[in-house]
Amino acid sequence: MVFSRSRAGVVACLLVLGSVAAPATAAAFTDYQAETATISQGVVESNHAGFTGSGFVNYDNLIGSSVEFAVSAAAAGTQSLTFRFANGTSADRPMDIAVNGTVVAAARSFPGTGAWTTWQEITVEAPLQAGGNTVRATATTAGGGPNLDRLRVSGQGDTEKPTPPGQPACSQIAHDALTLDWPVSTDNIGVAGYDIYFLGQQLASATAPPYRLSGLNPDFTYQLSVFARDASGNVSLSSPEVICHTLPAPADDPPTAPGRPSVSGIGATSATVTWAASTDDNGVRAYLVRDDATSAVLATVTGDPPATTASVPVECAHTYRVHVVARDTANQLSPPSPPSASFTTAACGSVPQSPTSVAGGWDVPWDISWAPDGSYALVTERDTFKVFKVTPSGTKTQVGTVPDVQTTGGEGGLMGLDFSPTWNGTTDQDVFFMHTASEGNRVARMRFTGTALSGYAIVLQGIDKNRYHNGGRIRFGPDGYLYVTTGDAQQKSNAPDLDSLNGKILRITRTGAAAPGNPFGTRVYSYGHRNPQGLAWDSAGRLWESELGDSARDELNLILPGRNYGWPTCEGTCDTSGMTDPKRTWTVAEASPSGIAIVNNTIFMAALRGKRLWRIVLNGENVSSVNSSFNGTYGRLRAVEKVPGAAAIWFGSTNSDNNGDGSADVIRRSTIQ
Incomplete structure (x- = not known):
């Protein structure tokens, strides 16, 4: 299914070519x-x-x-x-x-x-x-x-949000459609419409309930929520969620098997795969190129009809055979094609090796931060609000719980953490967290002796929350200031509005003030972000960021101060004056990225929906090559962090979250060589 998620732009003013000066305050x-x-x-x-x-x-x-x-x-x-x-x-x-x-x-x-x-x-x-x-x-x-x-x-003058819609309900469920109804919202001026979301992706907009959702996947579980929108563009908080499951598709003939694929252009990180088309009585909607040994999906090709050739990311120094399956409009898969001839990719450097398990038994481990001396790491759990100390040998000990945290029933809760760069457990005991609270998202500080957390102080408030799009990563940069990613809180107009803390990367002091040298004299470092996630610096001190897109493209951005990264006008590359394009994009099925880490000027990016670890080789300010490892092996990957003093990373899965399959989560270690 193709999700429709509208995009929008910078503030409603005439853009100045090449300008990164502060625009006027953005109205809804x-x-x-x-x-x-x-x-x-x-x-x-x-x-x-x-x-x-x-x-x-x-x-x-x-x-x-x-x-x-x-x-x-x-x-x-x-x-x-x-x-x-x-x-x-x-x-x-x-x-x-x-x-x-x-x-x-x-x-x-x-x-x-x-x-x-x-x-x-x-x-x-x-x-x-x-x-x-x-x-x-x-x-x-x-x-x-x-x-x-x-x-x-x-909009002019109206900043009041509608009330959240009531509990939605599903009826008239078919294999490809259902009717969604909900109690209406109220607003001081009047509700102009409603946006219907499946998790963090917008499916449709409605003027009023009920609404018939069509074009759905058969035999599929949808977690649906509704947001009200007034005539000024103000968006409510989320309705409660409803879970609806579509019926299986009617009996139908699946597509025929594609022809045997041939492989050409074999390099270290990619190969071109070509096959003969399938046929289907209702039409082929996609082809999946899969590793014949594991059936892991290496590439998905969509279209009407989809192409029968694709450049497929592959691992370095790996021997493959691949096959192709077709998927029709009823979501049925064809028999697999005969496998291709065997081929071996070239070797390359900075490759993640087979990982070893560090610690298991997690409940949505969200972030990892190493103590400055590298002797252990702290790990947050999003939905339990607990913090654990984990040693390199795998000893796992709860050291506390962060107070005042609330879940959003979606992507909010206890998210990022980072040690003070001068933490020593005595004269400096500061550890920083980002979490959802009653009024919104916060940055907070606690004391940590090395064995237990205590105290609690709010560092920064005023960051809107919603069920989805809360950002949440925090990292101290090489300059000693704290960088904070904030999502747009499902209010698109937040992202280009320099008076809003949402849809931004913020740069603040340890007390929450604007860091000296910020481009607008405020806490804002960059803007025009939808849901920024990972932060990491390369050997030259350049800041890189991963970002969740809407329905089309996820992004890897090189972050420069004062730049507008385009949301909601741009999702991915759009070559719009006054906006900065990403350095690399992926489809949301391939990536849906979260944390990133840099080892030897190579970015390792965890993918949630993509269920893999992306390897992105940097060449100065550009990307020279991209491929992935562990495709489908460990499920949804979220946290990834470099091991201090070693060419290695820790990375964690979050299959226990509301998008996962409920399987146990593990933090693993992989040597990079």
Whole structure:
């Protein structure tokens, strides 16, 4: 199934090319996709990358072609109308912008953007009436309008969130659909709509309950929650969760087996696999390239129809045979193809070796931090709020529980931790934690003697929480300041808003103040993040970060101060002026990343949904090669940390969380050589 998760952009203002200066304070906003608006003499397309939603409108090349949006305003007043567009020609494509039938910007310029994949924004200030409005963009020349992706309407003055929706319930369950109902929310102005999530991924938006979800996977468990959204774009906290299981698909013929794959272009970290297509009465939706020995999925190829060739990441110095299976629209798998001929990849350096078990019996181990002398590590458990001391030999001892922690029933709870870089157990006993509390997410400090935790002091509050998108990693940098990852708390407008602590990487002192030299004079170090996770520095002191994407692309970013990393305009690479693209992306099925560690300038990135450890070789500020290890072997991987004084890592699984299979979790050690 393809999850639809809308993307959005920076604050509703005209972007300045190449600028990283602080934008104006971002108001809450509501996005309206052009492909769902009323279109006159235009067509919905998706053949140019970088659009948001499910596509964009290609205007017909004539005067009078138009797109009209139905817009709801919380209150009467002037608001910002920001149009996201691409114009791959050198000719201007001006349009009249009309609100409720009155032209507010005549022949507004929509100039060339250099390419149809280069998206820019134009903003018009216009008066809206309380309630319903129409906003129309009409071409004024024979060239028609540009490719129009989205209209963003900023909210003014209203910052109150709707109340959380009530307990959802499922009915009329089929193999590919179900009806979801819930008690409605209330709001000071009025609820404009509801967003329906499966775990952290948005499935659909509804104007009111009930709502029929379609296109679901058969015989599949969905953990669904609902969020209310008002006309100003404020998003509520989560409803309670409901668990619904779709029916098995009706009896059907599975796809035929693909043809025997051939392998070419064999390198140390990748190989090109090609096979003959399958057939199916309802259509093939994907191919899975699998290791023939273990059936671990090395690559997934989707499309309509999917391609029959793929560049597949492989381990160094490893002998493979691969086979391919097809998956149809009913989620049925074909018989496997005959296996390929055997092939062996080349050797390379900085490769994780077969791991050994350090300690088991965990309940969602979230983070690992080594004592400065390297004699042991502390480990947090997200849902029990416990902290354990673990020695290299595997001795595991609970040393305390962090107070004031609350779970969110999703991704919140007790998350990151880090020792003070000068901790010695006597004159400096500080250990820092990030956790969810009653009012939001916090950074806190406790005393640790080497045997027990005590005391508790709040270092930083004011970070919004939600069921998902809480960030949570904290690390002291080489400069001695604490770096904190915060998610957008499912409020997309938080990420570009420099007055919000959410959707950011923060850089603070030990007391929670803005660290000296921060780019905006505040705690914000970088912004435009959706749900940043791992933090690590390479040998040159460069900061790297892993980030959970929405439905399309997860990211590895090189973090520079003051940069905007694009969310919610960009998910992955989008080449938008004023925003910084990631250095590498993955599909969410391949990655869904969490912690990272760097050994010999090679990043090792834990993958949750991808169930593997990604190896990312750095070449200065760029990535030179990527492959993965332990594909499917240990399940969902979350924490990964370098062992002090050794070319080795510890990494932990979290199969006991609400996305896992309930199997026991283990922290393992792997030598890198």
